[in-house]
Amino acid sequence: RKEVEQDPGPFNVPEGATVAFNCTYSNSASQSFFWYRQDCRKEPKLLMSVYSSGNEDGRFTAQLNRASQYISLLIRDSKLSDSATYLCAVTGNNDMRFGAGTRLTVKP
Amino acid sequence: NAGVTQTPKFQVLKTGQSMTLQCAQDMNHEYMSWYRQDPGMGLRLIHYSVGAGITDQGEVPNGYNVSRSTTEDFPLRLLSAAPSQTSVYFCATSWSSYNEQFFGPGTRLTVL
Numbered sequence: 167r168k169e170v171e172q173d174p175g176p177f178n179v180p181e182g183a184t185v186a187f188n189c190t191y192s193n194s195a196s197q198s199f200f201w202y203r204q205d206c207r208k209e210p211k212l213l214m215s216v217y218s219s220g221n222e223d224g225r226f227t228a229q230l231n232r233a234s235q236y237i238s239l240l241i242r243d244s245k246l247s248d249s250a251t252y253l254c255a256v257t258g259n260n261d262m263r264f265g266a267g268t269r270l271t272v273k274p
Numbered sequence: 275n276a277g278v279t280q281t282p283k284f285q286v287l288k289t290g291q292s293m294t295l296q297c298a299q300d301m302n303h304e305y306m307s308w309y310r311q312d313p314g315m316g317l318r319l320i321h322y323s324v325g326a327g328i329t330d331q332g333e334v335p336n337g338y339n340v341s342r343s344t345t346e347d348f349p350l351r352l353l354s355a356a357p358s359q360t361s362v363y364f365c366a367t368s369w370s371s372y373n374e375q376f377f378g379p380g381t382r383l384t385v386l
Binding site: 170172197198200208209210211212215220253255257260261262263264265266267 | 275297299307309315316317318319324330333364366368371372373374375376377378379380
């Protein structure tokens with residue numbers, strides 16, 4: 167079983183839709199959690215950190231459920247520019263492990 | 275500030291050749307790491323370093339060596355290239371293993 171698992175998608179949604187991604191992790195000792203965005207043929211870039219109390223940044227909301235060992239990302243009012251691959255990341259024993267990524271395409 | 279730089283951007287090798295992928299950062303980060311990214315596999319950790327002089331293995335270390343003689347540089351060496359090492363390689367840096375990582379632009383490697 168992989169340490170960090172994501173639904174690979176793809177998710178194809180119309181503009182204005184709300185879309186949610188989930189990510190599960192196996193290491194219960196994990197301390198830090200992140201969502202990254204990766205555009206085609208580019209490097210991953212931090213979208214947002216995920217805090218225990220949940221956090222929001224504009225149209226993006228991230229949540230952490232330690233008991234069930236998953237993190238989520240909610241995107242409201244999707245824009246064409248949100249089309250990308252979204253990677254979850256979880257820190258473990260001196261390292262950071264990534265999910266395989268979920269591909270999102272927002273269509274007009 | 276350049277952030278995290280990687281060279282070369284593209285490389286084609288023949289099976290059995292060796293080469294070094296370069297990674298440099300000017301962010302004064304202690305933690306550096308190397309990942310490879312393959313379709314459907316996501317980012318897999320090859321090696322990492324928590325500071326100068328200290329390195330350790332990640333998920334997929336076989337066929338790769340690293341060293342960390344300075345804070346700024348973390349080269350990745352392919353000892354004897356194999357077609358299975360065809361991939362995109364990313365270097366990343368952060369303050370510690372618990373902080374967000376900043377990625378370089380990547381090196382696209384093809385082994386024939």
